[in-house]
Amino acid sequence: MVPSYVPLSYYLLLSGFLFACGVVGFLIKRNIITIFMSIELMLNGVNLSFVAFAAHWHALAGQVFVFFVMVVAAAEAAVGLAIIIAVYRTRETLNVDQVNLLKL
């Protein structure tokens, strides 16, 4: 007999994996757009856990949170892309190694 649900831990592992991928991408990628995408990946990992937990607790709220996160992420994306364009105008590059006017 086949159970009708996927255990919670599977979702959590996947979401943790996605989040970790995002973190790693953020840390090792050099292209700003890719870094930006890594952040989005992290957020999506979080979204997955929200949905999974919502199912686990039978709380609809968890799914609504995902809406909010998506909207916020979209706003962040819009601003982020605008900033990236602004950087591109002044630097003509999207490689973080070359965006180095300010010493780290």
Next chain:
Amino acid sequence: MPDNYFAGYLPILIHIVLVGGLATVIISLSWLIGERKPTRAKMAPYESGMAPVGDARGRFSVQFYLVAMLFILFDVEAVFLYPWAVILRDLGHFGLWEMLVYIAIVLVGFFYVWKKGVLEWGPAAVRSQAASGLRINLRDVQSGVQVDVRFNDQRGGS
């Protein structure tokens, strides 16, 4: 029985393996036994004979991105309308007014975008933006980053 949870998906797994295997076999066979005689015409992007014009990686005007971003924003904001619509009746007047306020706020954003001239295209846009004090220098146009994301403009009067 969670232990045998994957058992239910076994057919799918077999399917994936089969499909993947078949695809690999067909492609490698054609690569192994196929005959290769490259000519200039065959290597061209459009084998139909159309001559490619310009660089394929040419830049687009930033206007496209801008509109795309705005689209995403307004699109995503509309997402809240769906759950609201489901329980609209239960919420009554309260829900109606709340949503009106929400839409009003979104409209303020729209009004702002509109008045900024972001939605105007073509030569008219350049003219109206120039008139509104938003100057566009040639370099920007050439490099494709055409329209300012206006909220951080500081060049006026310089």
Next chain:
Amino acid sequence: MSVAFLPGVLQTLPQNADYVRILPEIVLSVFGMIVMVLEPLLDEKTGQKILGLIALAGALAGLAATWFMAQVPGVAFWNMIRVDGFSVFFHVLVIAIAAVVILSSYEYMAVQRIRAGEYYALILFGTVGVALMSSAVELVLIFIALEISSISSYVLAGFRRHEAASAESSLKYFLLGSFATAFFLYGVALMFGATGSTNIDLIAQALRAGPIPLLAFVAVALMFVGLGFKVAAAPFHIWTPDVYEGAPAPIVGFMSTAPKAAAFAVLLRVVFVINVHAIFWVIWIAAALSMTLGNVSAFVQDNVKRLLAYSSIAHAGYVLVAFAAAPQLGTSAVMFYTAAYAAMNLGAFAVVTHFANAGERYVTLEDYEGLGRSSPLLAATLTIFLLSLIGIPMTGGFFAKFYVFSAAVKANLIWLTIIGVLNSGVGAYYYLRIIVMMYMRESRKEIPVTPTPLALRVALAVCLVATLYLGLFPGRVLQYAQDSAQQLVPQTSPGVTSSAKVHTATETF
């Protein structure tokens, strides 16, 4: 929030009082939108002044609204918002910060020739975010508020758009900021998973019920990472100097005070939900690291903005010392510290803003040489702010440090206190360098002295009065902080006080 969408609760629609409880946010948003809408309609040149005035009026109206808000303490919108002494305190603080920043921006915008009224709108929106953070008791709402304030500050950081440094500053702030909020959000998700709720009170209840699940610890740790970024605590501080250097000076004043204060407010609400000792050592280490790294790095800085950036890292460390201390004492010490720090740091940045001049040309230590002679009054004002940052008596900074360390001593954190006091001794050096430059060196460059406009004077006067008031008569503010801390902690204090031997929940300083 989790209950909000169950059909039965639909009968409990928001009352009028609920709207009053977010009145400051409403007022600020409305004024922000007015500025935004008027911006493209008004003439580019004359419009700036009007928009600035509207923004200032908005901030002042926000302060007035806070008074109305304070009359109706309680929860609103299905337990998402709580108006108590704590949130009123932070509302007043951040809105006042916004007003001062707007005042000190007039001259800056004119000098830097930035003609964009959105600047003021964004300050107001950012203030809405930070104000909401302090009264939200629902993690997802906190996240949204955090993002409102963050997104505004990302844009504001890049406002000197044609300076490559500013754009980079904005980019770094954006990337690292969203990175951090992702951590915070993951913490929220895990907390939701651990307890089935995102409401702070419900979480506290759930955690009180039984042994605290591991997931909750991880959640708090992740939230701490996210908020640690916001308050620039080591080891999450690396973005600070870069961003502060590149961003417009008045905005740095804003970023280093308002969001920080709000992030500390959130941290207070979040940290005390769960047993402090769960992440006690994390805070301990972060505090010690922040103080030490901040102070040591500040030693070698030649750019005043960078120097103040490292100083703000160090000050975040001092505040974290209070976090490591007991909740009751720590809370009021944190509140007092953020207020005092806001006053002195805003003042310092207002002076830096003025001196920086067009294109922010004069921001190195060298440029401060001989200022004591060329503009004695401003130099004296800056000196008082710097002395306050050092923690010299008669200034707010002194009592702030004093409360923090006495809270730490009461909680028997002797080593952390010693690290702290040593740091505040050593840290005096780099502030002193600025004073030395101003008074003891002769100017070697030709630096234009511009008259101080009225708005800036008002801003400086506000900061100065606040700094000195907190330094001479700290009692009232502290008493208020303690009262509101008492409201804050008992609801969420199971087992929190168990670890500290010396104090009891009702003990005061």
Next chain:
Amino acid sequence: MKTDDLNSIILTLVTFAPLAGGLLLMLLPRRDRDIRIFALVISLLTFVLSLHLPVYFHRSHPGFQYEIDRQWVSTPNIHYHMGVDGISLWLVVLTTFLTPLCVLISWNSIHERVKEFFILLLILETALIGVFTSLDLFLFYFFWEATLIPMALLIGIFGHERKVYAAVKFFMYTMIGSVFMLAAILWLYAHTGSFDFVVIRDQIASGGVPSFPAAAQWLFLGFFLAFAVKVPLFPFHTWLPDAHVEAPTAGSVLLAGVLLKMGTYGLLRFNLGLFPEQARRNASWIMTLALIGIIYGALVAMVQPNMKKLIAYSSVSHLGFVVLGIFSFTQAGLNGAIFVMLAHGISTGGLFMLAGILHERRHTYEISEFGGLASRMPVYAASYLVIVLASAGLPLLNGFIGEFLVLSGAFQDKAVYGILGATGIIWSAVYLLWMYQRVFYGKVTHPVNNSLRDLSGFEKWAVWPCAAAALVMGVAPIMWLGAIDPAVRAALAPFAQVVGKVVGQ
């Protein structure tokens, strides 16, 4: 009664009169002459006010007098609690006495930023008096830190070539030393709920402070470090020569005359007052450091080619006597220590003024630049002689009494301390007289010295009071010791209990 009313506010008046004057000075227009006169009037007024203290002081009464105790901040429980006893009484008067002299000595030597100079000087005076009159630990720390800024600015703005270095060094040394004191104060507050010196002292004495025994040694060290840097006790003394050499004359006078006494006063008041047991236990190594300071300071002073540095190192040596006397825990030793503090304030203050006068004329402190000045500047040479002799400890001048008492106290404690300390007196006579000889006797080696002016009117008014005070203190020490003795007896009372040692025999 009128005096009673005055008694309760006199300390407030004395403490804040200079500050009020300084604030008024800020409003005055930048006419240098008016500013100088105004500063002089204010400082003289403060001095006259402060004379109220010894005049109406009940000499036989050991406790604090002229007390005022108001709540300043309710949470934490900070009080505006002031009062003086025989220990601090004269230090207050010393401060108010030296400040007008500082104004006079700076009359012609400060030309630039005159207004700032006198404002800083007056603020400094308030802070210094506050240190001696505070009985609330918090208030004490407040004033203690408040002395730093004006002093550092005086050195850093009005000093000589390496002024910035000296100012920053001074600031950092003292600041880092005092944060440990802050930590100790906080601990005490956390465990007693009070900052009040008297309350804490009694509570400690009655054993009512939880976990005190475990922490006492650390607390003692916390206070000790702050004070030792300020005294300065060997090996924390390295900031002193730099600060002195670079400071303007008035700064040096207040630095040597009063600021250093903050350290010894603190040791006496707090380290002995709050932690008698630990003081007793740590006495031997502290006295050793004091002895090293006495001898080391004297030896280094001897080889200094720079007059101001010589005086600075002589301060290290003299302050060693004070610490030696304090930690002998004898009636004579403590009386002597306090008397040395006063005498050193007068005589070293005078020496710095005299050195400053020479510097103003020749812009150098190098001893080798001078010689044979006695014939050119007879009045100057005579004044110098009186003060040098006072500093060297000639009987009938003020230096002698104090050092004698200290040595007899040290002798009672352990003979070897007395003997080693006594060599310090010999050394001091050697380096001071040798210096005097090189500067004033012999031939005039540098022609420029032939045309040096003798003392001007202002300078006479600055120097002669010092010389007169040195003489009076030497002849009639009982006027001072009469008030000091009961306070010292009270301060030593716990030691009689702690070690069962009979004091004052």
